[in-house]
Amino acid sequence: MTDDRIQTSDDRTPTGSDRTPTGGARTAPSAPADDARVRAWVREDFGIALDRLDRVADGADEAATLWRGTAADGRRYAVKLSGGGSPAGLVVTARLADHGLPGIAAPVRTRRGGLWSEHAGARLTLVPWVSDARALDDGAMDAELWVAYGELLGRVHATPVTDELARALPKEEYRHEGLTAFVRDVDQRLRAAPPPAADAHHRAVAAEWGAAADRVARLLERADALGVELRARPAAPLVVCHGDPHLGNVLCGGPGRVWLIDWDDAVLAPRERDLMFVLGGVLYFAPVGPREQRWFFEGYGAVADPDPDRLAYYRTVRALEDLAHPAVQAADPDRWPEAERVAALEIVRGVLSPAGLVEQALA
Structure with a gap:
């Protein structure tokens, strides 16, 4: 066993998120964990014996490994070993679920009452596996589910910010250094002469990046200018934000019910931090149109005009993140397998496409 410490929600102060504006490279666990070792950790830390553990490939968090665990009684769990982000989301979801907010899956507590344990330089968490139906599946999100999604996010934003949440959650500072x-x-790496070992994927992503160099430079300038302007303003009201509520983090739970998962990026921020994901969306293959926005706000409630500069700042920062991280994956044959590099190259192309987030951010 690499590390047998078990954390509670009060044991440490979260250090930030890999998707907040200050985020750069993510930190992977210090050592790989095989399935047998993870099952042993779950049994020892959480008192749950898993008969089966299946790795799940969905998700873009390179600092985390996710499994679907099945216990002898048939109950299923999302088992996650994460070396990035912040444990603040565990504190938030535990509180929201304890107060009866539907659509929030509470983390399973350790045998010592904590929200996670630590192994291999990473957090081990266990959350009930609530649904296999993804909101991104074709035809999954009908009008009723969009309304439910709006209701859920509205209730999250209306959550009173207790002293516990204020201590646990990072606060928006419009910093992205x-x-x-x-x-x-x-x-610098992608625009330099390719190394001798560069393969077709490296050359392809370098070509895509080089063709977009002017747009990348404009995004960097825009983020800096907006950050300076927003830091100089009077502070906006801060609410509990999920931080990454795109449809890839929404599951369908039956008629009129959705689940909001993956709270690693939870943050205290203006509501535009989350609404950016609905006002246009961030996924080039799943834009959110006027009809879906209308359904969403039927559930969320009336909102005064969202601040355009805050929305622009969040779009710009997210565009840089969504472009740079997969570009690194596509260019690195030593760390990433072929299939993941191919997928990363497609993401780069999608983010740079006319429907992608780069064009949205620069519009």
Whole structure:
């Protein structure tokens, strides 16, 4: 066993998120964990014996490994070993679920009452596996589910910010220096002469990046300018935000019910931090149109005009993240398998496409 410490929600202060504006490169667990070892950790830390553990490939978090675990009684769990992000989302979901908010899956507590344990330099968490139906599946999100999605996010934003949440959650500061440094490093590497070992995927992503160099430079300038402007303003009201509520993090739970999962990026921020994912969306293959927005706000409630500068800032930062991280994956044959590099290259192309987030951010 690499690390037998068990954390509770009060044992440490979260250090930030891999998707907040300060995020740069993510941190992977210090050592790979085989399935047998993970099952042993779950049994020892949470008192649950898993008969089966299946790795899940969905998701873009390179700092985490996700499994679907099945216990002898048939109950299923999302088992996650994460070396990035912040444990603040565990504190938030535990509180929301304890107060009866539907659509929130509470983390399973350890035998010592904690929300996670630590192994291999990463957090081990266990959450009930609530649904196999993804909102991104074709035809999954009808009008009733869009309304339910709006209701759920509205209730999250209306959550009173207790002292516990204020201590646990990072606060929006419109800072992105870590991300800027990361993007500039990627820019330097991909625009340099390709190394002798460069393969077709490296050359392809370098070509895509080089063709977009002017747009990347404009995004960096835009993020800096907007950050300066927003930091100089009077502070906006901060609410509990999920931080990454695109449809890939929404599951369908039957008629009129949705689940909001993957709270690693939870943050105290203006509501535009989350609404950006509905006002246009961030996924080039799943844009959110006026009809879906109308359904969403039927559930969410009336909102005064969202601040355009905050929306622009969040779109710009997200565009840089969604472009730079998969570009690194596509270019690196030593760390990433072929299939993941091919998928990462397609993401880069999608983010740069006319329907992609780069064009949205620069519009």
